[in-house]
Amino acid sequence: xxxxxxxxxxxxxxxxxxxxxxxxxxxxxxxxxxxxxxxxxxxxxxxxxxxxxxxxxxxxxxxxxxxxxxxxxxxxxxxxxxxxxxxxxxxxxxxxxxxxxxxxxxxxxxxxxxxxxxxxxxxxxxxxxxxxxxxxxxxxxxxxxxxxxxxxxxxxxxxxxxxxxxxxxxxxxxxxxxxxxxxxxxxxxxxxxxxxxxxxxxxxxxxxxxxxxxxxxxxxxxxxxxxxxxxxxxxxxxxxxxxxxxxxxxxxxxxxxxxxxxxxxxxxxxxxxxxxxxxxxxxxxxxxxxxxxxxxxxxxxxxxxxxxxxxxxxxxxxxxxxxxxxxxxxxxxxxxxxxxxxxxxxxxxxxxxxxxxxxxxxxxxxxxxxxxxxxxxxxxxxxxxxxxxxxxxxxxxxxxxxxxxxxxxxxxxxxxxx
Amino acid sequence: xxxxxxxxxxxxxxxxxxxxxxxxxxxxxxxxxxxxxxxxxxxxxxxxxxxxxxxxxxxxxxxxxxxxxxxxxxxxxxxxxxxxxxxxxxxxxxxxxxxxxxxxxxxxxxxxxxxxxxxxxxxxxxxxxxxxxxxxxxxxxxxxxxxxxxxxxxxxxxxxxxxxxxxxxxxxxxxxxxxxxxxxxxxxxxxxxxxxxxxxxxxxxxxxxxxxxxxxxxxxxxxxxxxxxxxxxxxxxxxxxxxxxxxxxxxxxxxxxxxxx
Numbered sequence: 001x002x003x004x005x006x007x008x009x010x011x012x013x014x015x016x017x018x019x020x021x022x023x024x025x026x027x028x029x030x031x032x033x034x035x036x037x038x039x040x041x042x043x044x045x046x047x048x049x050x051x052x053x054x055x056x057x058x059x060x061x062x063x064x065x066x067x068x069x070x071x072x073x074x075x076x077x078x079x080x081x082x083x084x085x086x087x088x089x090x091x092x093x094x095x096x097x098x099x100x101x102x103x104x105x106x107x108x109x110x111x112x113x114x115x116x117x118x119x120x121x122x123x124x125x126x127x128x129x130x131x132x133x134x135x136x137x138x139x140x141x142x143x144x145x146x147x148x149x150x151x152x153x154x155x156x157x158x159x160x161x162x163x164x165x166x167x168x169x170x171x172x173x174x175x176x177x178x179x180x181x182x183x184x185x186x187x188x189x190x191x192x193x194x195x196x197x198x199x200x201x202x203x204x205x206x207x208x209x210x211x212x213x214x215x216x217x218x219x220x221x222x223x224x225x226x227x228x229x230x231x232x233x234x235x236x237x238x239x240x241x242x243x244x245x246x247x248x249x250x251x252x253x254x255x256x257x258x259x260x261x262x263x264x265x266x267x268x269x270x271x272x273x274x275x276x277x278x279x280x281x282x283x284x285x286x287x288x289x290x291x292x293x294x295x296x297x298x299x300x301x302x303x304x305x306x307x308x309x310x311x312x313x314x315x316x317x318x319x320x321x322x323x324x325x326x327x328x329x330x331x332x333x334x335x336x337x338x339x340x341x342x343x344x345x346x347x348x349x350x351x352x353x354x355x356x357x358x359x360x361x362x363x364x365x366x367x368x369x370x371x372x373x374x375x376x377x378x379x380x381x382x383x384x385x386x387x388x389x390x391x392x393x394x395x396x397x398x399x400x401x402x403x404x405x406x407x408x409x410x411x412x413x414x415x416x417x418x
Numbered sequence: 419x420x421x422x423x424x425x426x427x428x429x430x431x432x433x434x435x436x437x438x439x440x441x442x443x444x445x446x447x448x449x450x451x452x453x454x455x456x457x458x459x460x461x462x463x464x465x466x467x468x469x470x471x472x473x474x475x476x477x478x479x480x481x482x483x484x485x486x487x488x489x490x491x492x493x494x495x496x497x498x499x500x501x502x503x504x505x506x507x508x509x510x511x512x513x514x515x516x517x518x519x520x521x522x523x524x525x526x527x528x529x530x531x532x533x534x535x536x537x538x539x540x541x542x543x544x545x546x547x548x549x550x551x552x553x554x555x556x557x558x559x560x561x562x563x564x565x566x567x568x569x570x571x572x573x574x575x576x577x578x579x580x581x582x583x584x585x586x587x588x589x590x591x592x593x594x595x596x597x598x599x600x601x602x603x604x605x606x607x608x609x610x611x612x613x614x615x616x617x618x619x620x621x622x623x624x625x626x627x628x629x630x631x632x633x634x635x636x637x638x639x640x641x642x643x644x645x646x647x648x649x650x651x652x653x654x655x656x657x658x659x660x661x662x663x664x665x666x667x668x669x670x671x672x673x674x675x676x677x678x679x
Contacts, residue, residue: 203448203449203451204572204573205448205451205572205573205575205576205577205578206451206578207578207579207580224446226445228461228463229445229446229461229463230463230464230465230466231445231464232445232446255455264457266457266458266460267457270458358454
C-alpha cells in the first residue's frame with residue numbers, strides 16, 4: 001500500500017542540487033498523437049476506420065489491414081496485467097537515478113497489449129488494471145497501469161509523482177492575488193495542502209475585497225509584485241525564486257474593447273504589458289532558477305501555470321484587443337514550454353471561457369465561477385494535464401475550432417460566437 | 419558685479435541654498451487612480467537597454483515610460499477642459515518666464531495632520547497674508563501639508579477608502595481668491611493632484627484644476643521638501659519637458675533660498 005506523502009525534510013545546503021534529467025523523448029510524428037491526447041488528459045489510440053482494429057504502438061498504417069485511415073479515438077483503459085518487471089538497473093540517466101522501477105505488460109480490453117509504468121498498488125499478475133496516458137518529465141505520453149479500484153494515497157505513488165505536479169507540500173507563487181480568480185486559486189492551493197503560497201499584489205493603495213482574508217491563511221505571504229515592473233519582479237525572484245516549485249501566473253489586464261470601440265492604443269498596450277510582456281518578464285526572472293531545480297528532491301520545481309483565455313485561440317471581436325494579447329501570451333507560453341521542458345518543468349496553459357467578473361458583465365451566461373477556474377488548475381496539476389479548457393464555453397469553442405477554424409472565425413465575426 | 423555673477427557667487431558660498439522639491443521617479447511611486455473603466459495615467463517604468471554587458475559593453479542606459487502626470491509633475495492649462503482654447507497653453511508654448519517665480523508657502527501641516535480632507539480656505543489665506551504680507555502677483559503659491567513625508571508608505575500617501583481618496587487641497591473660494599484677486603502664476607501641492615482627494619464633490623468639481631487652468635495658470639503636484647522653504651522669499655524654478663502639445667510633464671523643481679545672514 002502506498003504510504004501517504006510526508007512533508008519533505010529541509011534541503012541539505014552542503015549537497016549539490018541534482019541536475020534535471022529526462023526520460024527518453026524520441027517519438028515518431030504519428031506517436032505524438034498519444035501526447036496530444038495526454039496533454040488534455042485523455043488516453044487515445046488509433047482505430048482503423050476500415051477494420052476497427054485498435055493498435056499500439058501508433059503506426060502509419062493499420063497493422064491488420066494496412067488501411068491508412070487511422071482516426072484517434074478515446075480508449076477505455078480497462079485491461080489485464082499479464083506480466084511485470086522490476087527494473088533494478090538502467091543505463092539511461094533518468095531511470096538510473098530512479099530505480100527500482102516497476103513496469104508491466106497489460107492486455108487492454110480494447111485489444112492491444114501495451115507496456116506500462118506500474119503503480120505500486122497494482123497486485124501481481126494476473127490482475128485487473130486501469131491504464132491511463134500521462135505526460136512524463138520529457139513531456140511525452142507514457143502509459144500508466146493503475147489499480148482497477150481507487151486505493152488510499154493513490155496519488156502519492158513514487159513513480160506516479162514523476163508524472164504529476166500535486167501541490168501538496170509544495171511551495172507555490174501566485175502572481176496576482178487581487179483578482180477574484182487569483183484569490184480562488186490561492187484558497188484552492190491552501191485546501192490542496194500547499195506548504196507555502198506567495199501571493200503577489202500590485203498597486204497596494206487600491207483596496208480590493210478579499211485580500212485581507214487571504215493574508216489570514218497561515219500558508220500565505222503577500223509580496224509586492226507588479227508584472228509590468230521588471231525591477232519589482234527581479235527583486236521578488238531574487239528573494240524567493242529558488243524556493244518556488246509551482247508558479248501560477250494569474251495576473252491579467254482585461255478590458256472589453258474591439259478596435260473601433262475605443263480610440264488609441266493605451267488599453268491594448270496595458271493588455272500586452274500585463275498579459276504578454278508580464279509573462280515574458282516573469283519567465284526571464286523566475287524561469288532560470290526554476291529550471292535549475294527540476295530534480296531537487298521530493299518538492300522539485302514542477303510546474304508553471306499560465307491563466308490564458310479561450311479567446312487566445314480565436315479572436316472574440318467584442319474583446320478584440322484582449323484576445324490579441326492572450327494570443328501573444330499563448331505563443332510565448334509555447335516558447336516557455338520548449339525552454340522549461342529540458343528541466344522537466346511542465347508548462348500548463350489554462351484556457352477558460354469567460355469568467356464571471358466585472359469585465360465580462362455584459363456577456364451572457366454560462367460564465368465560469370473563479371472557483372471553477374481554480375479547481376481546474378488544481379486538477380490539472382494533480383492529473384498532469386498540460387492544456388486545460390475549463391467550462392462549457394471553452395469546451396464548445398475547442399470543438400468548433402477543431403471542426404473548422406475558418407467557419408468558427410466567420411461565426412464569431414457575425415456575433416454568434418457564444 | 420552683475421546680478422548673475424552675484425547670484426553665482428552666492429550659490430557657491432552657500433548664501434543661497436538650492437532645495438530640491440522633487441520626488442525620485444521610481445516604479446513604486448503611486449500613480450493617480452481614476453475609475454477603472456477610464457483611461458489611466460501610466461506609472462513610471464524603467465527597463466535596461468544595456469549595463470556594460472553583451473547588449474552594450476561600455477555603457478549603461480535605460481528606456482523609461484510614464485504619463486505626463488507621473489511623479490513630481492507640472493500641469494499646463496491645456497490639461498483641463500477649462501483651459502483648452504487658451505493661447506500658449508501647452509508645455510511647448512508656455513512662456514519660459516512663467517516657469518519660475520517667487521514662492522509663497524502656506525503651512526497647513528498642522529491642519530492636514532488632523533484632517534486628511536483639510537481644505538485651504540480664502541480665510542486661511544487672508545490670515546497668512548496678515549502675518550506675511552500680501553501674496554504678490556505672479557507668485558507660485560505652495561500648499562505645505564507635509565503629505566510628502568508619507569511617501570515611505572504608498573498606501574498612506576494615496577489614502578484611499580471606499581469613498582475614494584482623502585488628501586488635503588484648496589477650497590473653491592481659496593482658488594478664486596488666488597487666481598482672480600492675487601493673480602498667482604501657479605499653485606503647488608505635496609499630494610497627487612492640485613485638488614483635494616474629495617474635490618470631485620466640490621462645486622465646481624476640482625476647483626484648482628478648473629480655475630487655475632481656465633485662467634491660463636499652472637499646477638505643480640507631488641512636491642517634496644516644502645518644509646525646507648520659508649513662508650516667503652524662496653524663488654522657484656520649474657520648467658516642464660518641452661513636449662509638443664503636452665498637457666504636463668514630470669520635472670525637477672528647484673527652489674533658491676537665501677540663508678539668513
